[in-house]
Amino acid sequence: MTTLQRLSIALFASCLLATSLPAEEDALSGLIEETAKSISSIQTLRETGVWKMEFDMEGMKQKTEMEVAVIFERPRRLYLKSQHMMVVCDGSNAFVRMPMAGKYYQVAVKEGLSELLEGSFKSYLLGMLPDTKALLAKDAAAALRDAAKDAQIEILDDEQLGDRDCRVINFRTKKEGDAPWMKQALKVWLDKESGMIRRIESLPLSPEEIAEAEKEDGENARVAQMMKSLRYTFELTESVVNGPVTDEDFKFTPAPGDKKVETEMGLGMGGALGGGEGFTRFELSGKPAPEFSLKLLDKEESFSLSANTGSVVLIDFWATWCGPCVKALPEVKKLHDLYGTNGLVIVGVSRDRERDTEKVREMLAKQEIAYPVGMDFKNIASDYKVEGIPCMVLVDRNGVVQGRKVGFSSSGFASLKKDIEAVLEGKTIPGAEPLTEAELKDLQEESVARKSRATMRGNTQLNTNWxxxxxxxxxxxxxxxxxxxxxxxxxxxxxxxxxxxxxxxxxxxxxxxxxxxxxxxxxxxxxxxxxxxxxxxxxxxxxxxxxxxxxxxxxxxxxxxxxxxxxxxxxxxxxxxxxxxxxxxxxxxxxxxxxxxxxxxxxxxxxxxxxxxxxxxxxxxxxxxxxxxxxxxxxxxxxxxxxxxxxxxxxxxxxxxxxxxxxxxxxxxxxxxxx
Incomplete structure (x- = not known):
């Protein structure tokens, strides 16, 4: 997935990130409690809305639009639909459908909708707005506070939006590791009566942020150029609170040709996301880690996994041409500084080409990386089922794989540290649970399909008749x-x-x-x-x-x-x-x-x-x-x-x-x- 694709998804979900300025902590706490109280009073909800995004890219004006719909009945029924995904819960079973893949997955719901926020569906609900997450949660206020921890909020004067009285806030994300021009500010209108979001509007970058964006190069330069012109909004087109709903609203019907998969792995996302921020399950979870020997950069010796039995080993697959990998390096260095003397051994496995060895040296020197790093000329990544980077694999003191983490999120490193600490203490983490036979089968089928799609994408096969x-x-x-x-x-x-x-x-x-x-x-x-x-x-x-x-x-x-x-x-x-x-x-x-x-x-x-x-x-x-x-x-x-x-x-x-x-x-x- 490219930086541009990741950013497009992140922008539609960026409202998940908010926290307060110190001077406004009391006011924000009051706002959260009032909003949570309103949301908790909702028994049924029917909403439709539209996300709109427009920006300039390489001289072309781009405009996109995505419709979303929510139907809710407390405590057990839900319908969520967007262009890329559908989630339906009929009270007894929950279904997630990926339209572009033509696949769906089913799981039983025992207690209520809050299970979806913690269980295997969590990965598919990451893009939900915080008001909808609060609607599903057992504790709406706790859900809103959790969604209010990585940005700065400014509480504005109330406004009238159409015929609705709204509370209005501005907020800006402040995640460490992101460039200033990535932290776009948003203006949000909250319905006073229901607590639900009625409108979101992006705010322009400041002159200082634009100046920073113009310093970028490579793919980041394309994204920075887009951010300078980016405008996006979310607006409700229909909202009915505590109105009638029917059984038909929560009935799941697969589309013609859809295939039911036995596990979330078969949907093509579960293997990478795994339902959480920490180390997640994959094909090697709970199995002995494949042995390898890696010639270290600028050293005579090699790194051998077996020689490090008794230590917890973190294997970091990365490359200099991978933007998220480079962003992750300082965080990996922090892990080495924190746990390197407590039994954690980190080894970097660079996926760069041999002719780019000097670039690797320069990057390691710039980041002041002290842990061992080598070049993956023997394709160790294949043995470890690496299909995307950055990818970190955690191995316990006995050489058993405890899980992996694909991608980079600065906020997610807290979960990684928690998992590493548990493994250092001799505990087994959820990411170490072996996949079932059904999960392995679904994952294998999805892998074959993905490679087939990649082959089709990678080669324009000409019609031999013409x-x-x-x-x-x-x-x-x-x-x-x-x-x-x-x-x-x-x-x-x-x-x-x-x-x-x-x-x-x-x-x-x-x-x-x-x-x-x-x-x-x-x-x-x-x-x-x-x-x-x-x-x-x-x-x-x-x-x-x-x-x-x-x-x-x-x-x-x-x-x-x-x-x-x-x-x-x-x-x-x-x-x-x-x-x-x-x-x-x-x-x-x-x-x-x-x-x-x-x-x-x-x-x-x-x-x-x-x-x-x-x-x-x-x-x-x-x-x-x-x-x-x-x-x-x-x-x-x-x-x-x-x-x-x-x-x-x-x-x-x-x-x-x-x-x-x-x-x-x-x-x-x-x-x-x-x-």
Missing amino acids: FRVRWERSVDDVRERATERVPVSVRIPPRVLVSRTESEAFVLDAESGATNAVIPLPPEARVANEMEQYPSLSFIRTPDGGRLVAMQMFYKVTGEDSRRSYTGDRTEVRGINVAGNVIWTNTFDKDAHVRSVEALPVSEEEDVLLVSTWNRLMLLNADGKTLVSQQMDHRDRLDFHRRPDSPSGLGGFIQGRRSAAFDLVIPAEPQPQNP
Whole structure:
């Protein structure tokens, strides 16, 4: 997971972090007690809301929107739904469904909804707003206090939001280890009557924070650039407190094709998150740690696990190119300083390439790391089931694996210290509980599926009926390319150009400028969309005169004036004959993300239509029928060029995680296929 992806998730959940300024401790304590009292009085709740985020990234304005819904009945029934997850509790059983994976998991609920905050579902509820967590908790005030410990709060004057009286606060996270520009301030409106959050609004960075952000480099520079322009909000669109609810509201029905997994491991998140901040269970939990010998950097000796029997060993897999790994190093150093004389041995295993050895040396010197570190040229990480870094594995004095921690969170190191202290005392921690056979089976299936998806992502497999590969080369451990705005392009001079007036399109010969055709624009090609953008026009040549092609994106609009927000809804591509009549329309939903539509010449007199989305390339004929639909890795770029020795005279290159050259081979009688 990239820094940008982690940040996007963290921003939607950042309201979980709040604490008080010393001068306001009494006022905040009163606010927490009043809010908890209001929340505890709620017997039923039905709410829907919308998260909206917009920012600039590499010159493009990005806008996203995510709807969320909550239905609640005290003490045992719950319905939570977002774009990425669904949690349903019918009173006896709880279900978590991951829509993108097409999987769901079921667990019995014995006492009440508070079990979900402590049990195996905890990982999936991390992004809940604190008011909803308080709603589920046994002690609402304790839940709010727990959610109020890592930021600074300023209590503002009450405000009216619509017809509701609201308490208003500003807060800013203050987690150690995060850059100043990561600690964005928020303004929050709390309904006085119900205690629930009605609105959240991000506040701009200060000039000092912007100055700090501009000093960043690498991937952090992209994230810092985004943060400078970031604006996001949460707003309730419906809230009914103590109103009617029905059994149907809490009925879980899998989607067609969904697969039930026996354990949370099968969902694809449990193996990494494990339901807690400390060391969590994974494939090696409770088993003897694999023996290894690691040649230490700038030393003659090697580190051997067996030679450290009798000590508690913490193995830290990291790399200099991994931002979270670098952030974690000072925290790992603190663990060494705290427990190094009490029986804890730490060994760093760098995943850097051999040619980057000097970078590792420089990083260790900069961080003043004194514990042993070596380079993982023997792929020790594979034996320890490492699929993402930073990854720390804890081994007890008898050489038994006690669990692992994947990822970095400065606040989570308190839990790691607690686990390490327990193991130093000879105790067994929850992370050491071996996985069951069912969990291992689910985890293995998910691992296979994940590798399959990675293989698909990592290689754009060309349709052999249309593309013939001349050569290809893959480079091990290649860094991912930045996402291209247009992943597919035609680098061939156009045969015709299109210009337009309000009512007509002029098709001009690219060589002479002569007018080849004047095409009346139908009403559909004359209307602007919600952002006042008119359709983009291109022209494909055909034996019967050609087709004008109009592409237009449409948006959902919410809010007014400065709070207006646009979210992509669909893209329509229309074929228009020379008489100005629409003869076909193809509609792509919002998930397709159409990037470009242009003509690709396949002969001296004829073109096909090239349509590219974020992960697919399509060739359409003049009737709008799909001739070929080709999956692409979204990190690859595909360019078409002239290639005289190709059967079609066309070819091109793929650039990305794989480099390749290809010829375009057009079947003698290409047949339309299903899109």
